[in-house]
Amino acid sequence: MTPANKETRRTVLLSTATHLALGAFGIVFIVPMLWLILASIDAHASWGLEWPHFSFINFRHVLTGSLLHSLWNSVVLSVVSTAIASITGVFAAYALSRRRIPFKTPLLMFILFSSGVPLAIMIIPVYEMFSRYNLLTILPTALFLSVTSLPFEVYLMKNFIDAVPKDLEEAARIEGASTFQVLRKVVVPLAMPGIAAASIFGFVNSWGSLVVPLILINATNQQPAPIAIYTFLTVPKPEYGNIAAYSLIFCVPVFILYSVSSRLFREGFVLGGGVKG
Amino acid sequence: MTVMTSPEGTVAGPDLERLWKTRRDRDRFQWSSLALMTPAFGLLIILFLIPMGYAVYLGLTNLTLVGPDSVKWGFTGLQNLSRLRQDSTFWTSLWVTGGFIGGSIVGVLVAGYWLASLLMRARPWMRIVVGGVVVVSWMMPAVTAGMTWYASTTQGGALGTLIGMRNTNFLDSWPLVIVTLANIWSMTGFSMLVIGAALRNIPSEAIEAAMVENASAWQRFRSIVLPLLRPTMIAVVLLTALLSLANFGLIYIMTQGGPGNATNILPLYSYQQAFSFNNLAYGALIGNVMVLLATVFGVLYVRVAAPRS
Numbered sequence: 001m002t003p004a005n006k007e008t009r010r011t012v013l014l015s016t017a018t019h020l021a022l023g024a025f026g027i028v029f030i031v032p033m034l035w036l037i038l039a040s041i042d043a044h045a046s047w048g049l050e051w052p053h054f055s056f057i058n059f060r061h062v063l064t065g066s067l068l069h070s071l072w073n074s075v076v077l078s079v080v081s082t083a084i085a086s087i088t089g090v091f092a093a094y095a096l097s098r099r100r101i102p103f104k105t106p107l108l109m110f111i112l113f114s115s116g117v118p119l120a121i122m123i124i125p126v127y128e129m130f131s132r133y134n135l136l137t138i139l140p141t142a143l144f145l146s147v148t149s150l151p152f153e154v155y156l157m158k159n160f161i162d163a164v165p166k167d168l169e170e171a172a173r174i175e176g177a178s179t180f181q182v183l184r185k186v187v188v189p190l191a192m193p194g195i196a197a198a199s200i201f202g203f204v205n206s207w208g209s210l211v212v213p214l215i216l217i218n219a220t221n222q223q224p225a226p227i228a229i230y231t232f233l234t235v236p237k238p239e240y241g242n243i244a245a246y247s248l249i250f251c252v253p254v255f256i257l258y259s260v261s262s263r264l265f266r267e268g269f270v271l272g273g274g275v276k277g
Numbered sequence: 278m279t280v281m282t283s284p285e286g287t288v289a290g291p292d293l294e295r296l297w298k299t300r301r302d303r304d305r306f307q308w309s310s311l312a313l314m315t316p317a318f319g320l321l322i323i324l325f326l327i328p329m330g331y332a333v334y335l336g337l338t339n340l341t342l343v344g345p346d347s348v349k350w351g352f353t354g355l356q357n358l359s360r361l362r363q364d365s366t367f368w369t370s371l372w373v374t375g376g377f378i379g380g381s382i383v384g385v386l387v388a389g390y391w392l393a394s395l396l397m398r399a400r401p402w403m404r405i406v407v408g409g410v411v412v413v414s415w416m417m418p419a420v421t422a423g424m425t426w427y428a429s430t431t432q433g434g435a436l437g438t439l440i441g442m443r444n445t446n447f448l449d450s451w452p453l454v455i456v457t458l459a460n461i462w463s464m465t466g467f468s469m470l471v472i473g474a475a476l477r478n479i480p481s482e483a484i485e486a487a488m489v490e491n492a493s494a495w496q497r498f499r500s501i502v503l504p505l506l507r508p509t510m511i512a513v514v515l516l517t518a519l520l521s522l523a524n525f526g527l528i529y530i531m532t533q534g535g536p537g538n539a540t541n542i543l544p545l546y547s548y549q550q551a552f553s554f555n556n557l558a559y560g561a562l563i564g565n566v567m568v569l570l571a572t573v574f575g576v577l578y579v580r581v582a583a584p585r586s
Contacts, residue, residue, distance in 0.1 A: 014542040018398050025392055029414050032462060035435050036425040047428050055561055073353045082322075092317035099310040109579050114325060116582075117575040118523030121544055121568060124551050124561045125328035146415055147324040150317060183336065209416035210526040211544075215552060216361040230530060233427075240428075243478040247421040 021123060039244035046240050058245035066221075067228055067246060074224035074250075076215065078206040085153050085202045093157035094187055099165075106159075115152035120212050127215055136218040143208060144216060149202040156201065160194020161187060193264045200261040202255050225250050225256035232241050329568065333580055336562030342555035347441075350558070358563045367563065369538050370546040373523075376540050377457050380513050381521045384461035389468025389513065390506075396469075406470070415466025423530030426459040448531065452539040455530050461523055467520075469515045475509040476502075508581065515578040522571055543567045 039045035040059070044053030062068075095101060096108060126144055130136050164187060172182050188195065210226040217223050229250065232243045336357060340350040359365055392411060396404050414422070429435040432446040448455050479502060485489045525544040528534065534541035534549060541549070544567055551560025 035428040076514045088316035091313040095313035116578045117571045122328040125331040
């Protein structure tokens with residue numbers, strides 16, 4: 001056998017092994033999803049994995065009444081908390097990026113630190129504070145959720161604003177634009193991909209949150225979709241098909257938003273922009 | 278910030294010295310900066326720092342959720358701390374947390390690296406299909422991931438059906454293993470993407486040079502890939518630890534900490550004490566232990582991830 005021939009055989013073997021291993025990985029990762037997909041289109045679903053009695057009845061069932069209302073609550077909760085975090089965040093990010101601020105480094109460290117620490121663990125003292133002032137409703141909960149995504153949003157937006165060239169801003173200044181005008185007309189449009197990515201992060205964070213609204217929202221008719229999913233399980237004989245269909249619908253906005261943000265992130269963005277790999 | 282020292286040899290009077298110290302080529306502090314920062318930092322102070330301080334105090338009181346101690350409560354000193362020391366469930370919970378986080382770190386790192394390096398050599402269609410499946414499992418909200426893992430590992434679920442053990446309730450038999458696997462499943466996509474990006478940044482010249490020198494695959498990995506990936510790997514480890522601690526929604530859906538206390542990680546035990554057993558103060562104290570734990574990881578993360586200046 002010629003050396004070249006041996007080399008090709010090795011390459012073929014290696015490539016086969018690679019693809020076999022990847023296939024195995026793919027199967028392992030897809031198995032847990034199978035139930036979700038099959039049960040959602042099965043009129044007689046159970047916990048088991050079986051060929052579905054194909055129908056869309058589950059989807060029609062769960063898009064009515066209180067279940068639909070829970071999805072609406074999720075929209076309200078996530079939109080409000082994202083708006084609060086992104087608007088307050090962009091001001092802070094701008095100041096941290098452009099202005100001379102005393103103790104800037106410690107402030108940035110604090111932002112980075114609190115973006116890593118799960119702030120939802122503050123829920124017991126926050127519950128105590130909210131219950132004292134009768135704030136166990138959806139809007140204060142949105143406020144708390146906005147704080148849990150605020151640090152990472154600020155950090156992300158600061159990195160994007162850092163990359164916006166200063167010249168345009170200075171030109172606007174010379175024309176007599178105020179800080180607010182500079183922000184609105186120059187910085188925000190140019191840093192839009194970063195602001196969008198940060199907002200998507202905030203939205204997804206609030207959308208998927210289960211325990212925070214479970215504890216901080218008292219009224220049943222204000223509770224968001226994750227709690228509806230959780231409640232499905234607490235009845236003795238759950239409607240398996242409905243659970244699957246509803247969980248799947250619940251995922252759709254997240255999948256769409258993540259696909260959008262992955263496009264925004266394509267500019268070689270790694271781990272908050274801070275890590276140089 | 279910067280103290281300028283006058284260059285040697287110049288005689289600087291008091292006026293000149295002041296001129297030296299106020300630099301004109303730098304931005305000065307503007308009061309409007311304060312207005313820009315106040316909303317965000319105000320929120321962080323009111324709903325993060327104050328609750329954190331409040332939790333420290335609450336942990337040393339006898340506040341309950343309902344009953345007489347929910348109205349008339351007060352400082353009880355170190356009473357809760359000694360209770361914590363003798364609380365065997367707390368120590369179990371600490372071990373369970375360690376196992377959950379440790380297992381997740383190993384799983385997420387190994388699976389993420391393995392997938393990333395395999396995908397680099399794979400055909401495009403394979404990359405799209407397998408990479409896509411892994412990324413979708415990462416994007417899935419914890420509630421849905423928990424739901425589908427519950428269905429797949431319970432009695433008669435997909436896992437049992439596929440390996441011919443239909444009557445085994447995997448979730449009941451190996452609860453901690455299953456929830457850890459579910460957590461790894463839902464986080465591997467993230468580490469795969471991050472490690473993949475770092476792998477692509479390794480200059481191919483370095484690998485080629487090593488191949489010319491006849492270095493084995495293992496030597497290439499140990500001497501070139503691993504050192505270059507180290508910062509990324511450390512960041513992935515710390516973030517996995519922090520995100521696992523935050524991913525209690527997944528366990529909450531799957532087992533609510535049970536059976537027994539087999540999956541009762543600290544955040545869940547803290548809620549259980551506060552809202553199921555009505556011991557708000559004691560729950561807050563357990564929460565403080567968790568804050569301490571998260572702080573250690575968080576500080577390490579800042580040291581790794583902060584841009585060097």
